[in-house]
Amino acid sequence: MPALVIQSRIFGEMFGSDAMRALFSDAAMVARYVEVEAALAKAEARVGVIPEEAGAAIAETADPSRIDMALLGERTEIVGVPITPLVAQMSKWAPDGHGKWVHYGATTQDIMDTADVLQIRDALNLVSEDLDGVAEALVALARDHAETPMAGRTHMQHALPISFGYKAATWLAAIDRHRARLKELRPRVEVVSFSGAAGTLASLGEEGLAVQAALARELDLGIPDITWHTARDGFAETTGLLAMICGTLGKIGTDIILMMQSEIGEVLEPYLPGRGGSSTMPQKRNPLGAEIMQTSARLLREQHGAMLDAMVQDHERASGPWAIEWHTLPTAFILASGSLRASLEVLGGLEVYPDAMRRTLDGTGGLIVSEAVMMGLAPLLGRQEAHHLVADCCRAAIETGRPFLDVLCDEPTISGAMDREDLAKLVDPANYLGSAPEMVARLLATRSHEDGE
Numbered sequence: 001m002p003a004l005v006i007q008s009r010i011f012g013e014m015f016g017s018d019a020m021r022a023l024f025s026d027a028a029m030v031a032r033y034v035e036v037e038a039a040l041a042k043a044e045a046r047v048g049v050i051p052e053e054a055g056a057a058i059a060e061t062a063d064p065s066r067i068d069m070a071l072l073g074e075r076t077e078i079v080g081v082p083i084t085p086l087v088a089q090m091s092k093w094a095p096d097g098h099g100k101w102v103h104y105g106a107t108t109q110d111i112m113d114t115a116d117v118l119q120i121r122d123a124l125n126l127v128s129e130d131l132d133g134v135a136e137a138l139v140a141l142a143r144d145h146a147e148t149p150m151a152g153r154t155h156m157q158h159a160l161p162i163s164f165g166y167k168a169a170t171w172l173a174a175i176d177r178h179r180a181r182l183k184e185l186r187p188r189v190e191v192v193s194f195s196g197a198a199g200t201l202a203s204l205g206e207e208g209l210a211v212q213a214a215l216a217r218e219l220d221l222g223i224p225d226i227t228w229h230t231a232r233d234g235f236a237e238t239t240g241l242l243a244m245i246c247g248t249l250g251k252i253g254t255d256i257i258l259m260m261q262s263e264i265g266e267v268l269e270p271y272l273p274g275r276g277g278s279s280t281m282p283q284k285r286n287p288l289g290a291e292i293m294q295t296s297a298r299l300l301r302e303q304h305g306a307m308l309d310a311m312v313q314d315h316e317r318a319s320g321p322w323a324i325e326w327h328t329l330p331t332a333f334i335l336a337s338g339s340l341r342a343s344l345e346v347l348g349g350l351e352v353y354p355d356a357m358r359r360t361l362d363g364t365g366g367l368i369v370s371e372a373v374m375m376g377l378a379p380l381l382g383r384q385e386a387h388h389l390v391a392d393c394c395r396a397a398i399e400t401g402r403p404f405l406d407v408l409c410d411e412p413t414i415s416g417a418m419d420r421e422d423l424a425k426l427v428d429p430a431n432y433l434g435s436a437p438e439m440v441a442r443l444l445a446t447r448s449h450e451d452g453e
Contacts (some may be wrong), residue, residue, distance in 0.1 A: 015341075020333055020334050020336075036061035038117050041102065048106055062090065082112075109229055117191065120235075128182055131343065139172060140162070142443070145164065145165035147163055148166075149354075158367070169443050169444075188234050190222055229316060240307075242336040253292070271285075293346070306324050307328045367398070368429055372432040389414055
C-alpha cells in the first residue's frame, strides 16, 4: 500500500480531488510564501518602513518559479522551516541591493501562517462550491420524492413509514447548516498573521500595527484582534467544520449502503461500466462512492483530533505542536474534497426505486403501521385497550404469518368498532406519512425564500 493514500497515483483520486491537492502542493505552498513576502514588502514601503523603490523591486521580482526547490528542500531539512532558506533566495532577486529588505521585521511563523490562511481561503472556496452542489442534488431528491413512501427505521428495524423525500430533506438540512457554518467561520480564520518574533511587533517600533493593517489590505485578509501565534482555535474550527461535513456525508453514505443491500434494493449508485464491480462476481454493483463517504468521515475525525492536540502550545511560540498542522490541515481538506466529490457523483445520479421501497414496506404485512391502527381505534376503544388489542394482533400475525389486516378483522372487539374498509386504510403505509411531505415543502420553501428565489 502507498505511504500516503491521498497522494497515491492509484488511490489518490478516490480520496481527494486534483483541484484540492493542487492547492496544497509544494509548488502552491511556496508560491504563497513568495506572495506573502512580496505583499509585506509593498505594505512596508507604503507605510514608509522600507524604501519605496525596494518594495517595488521586491514585488516585481517575486516569481515563485525562480525558487530552487531542491536547494530549498535541502536547506529546510537543516533549518527545520522553509522561510529562512526561501528568504535567502529571494534576497538575491531584487537589483541594486534592494533584496536586503525582504522579510523585514517579520518572523517565520508570520509568513507561514499567513500563507496557510491564503491556502485555506482558496480551499474553503472549493468546499463551498461542492457543498452547494450537494445541496442542489438533495433538493431534487427531496422535491421529487416528498410523497414516495418507504420504511423508516430505528435500531435497524422497521419503525414507521416515512417518505424518501423526507429522508433526503433531513440530509439537506444538515448540509445547509454546514454551509452556514462555513460562512460564519471565514471572518475568524481569514485573518493575517504578522506580529514579529514574540508577537509584539517590537521590531517595527511605532509602525508595527500600520504595517500589519497594510499587509492585510494587500492580501484582502482581516486584521486580528491580537497575535494568534499560539492561539490555534481558528484552524481547529476549520478542521472541526470539515470533520462535521464529512460526518454528515458519512451518515448519508451509510444510509445509501444499507439501502443498496441486495435484499433491499431501494436505491443504487449511478451506473458506470465496471464501477463497483467484482473480479469474480459479475452481478456485483458495490456502493463505492458511499464507502468513500463513510471512510472519509472516520479519517477526517482523526485529523481534527490531531488539530485539537496542536492547540495545546507553550507560551508565545510553540516548541513542537505547530508542526502537527503541516500534516493535519492539508490532509483534512484533501479528504473532505474526496468525500464531497463522491457525494456529488452519488447523489447527483442516485437511482431511486419506489417499487422496491413499497415492497419493503409491505414486507411485514402492515405491521409497520400498527401505531396507525392503534391511534385509529383509540377514540373508539380508549388508548390503553386499543394498544393491548393491537399488540396481541401483531404477535398473532408474526406467529401465524397471516396478513395483519386479516388478524385485526378476526378480533371481535376491533371488528365491532371498525369495518374492514376503514381498517384497510389504516394498514396502508402510504396513508401514514404524518407531516413528512409538509416538512419537506416547508424546508424547500424556506430555502427558496432565503435564496431570494
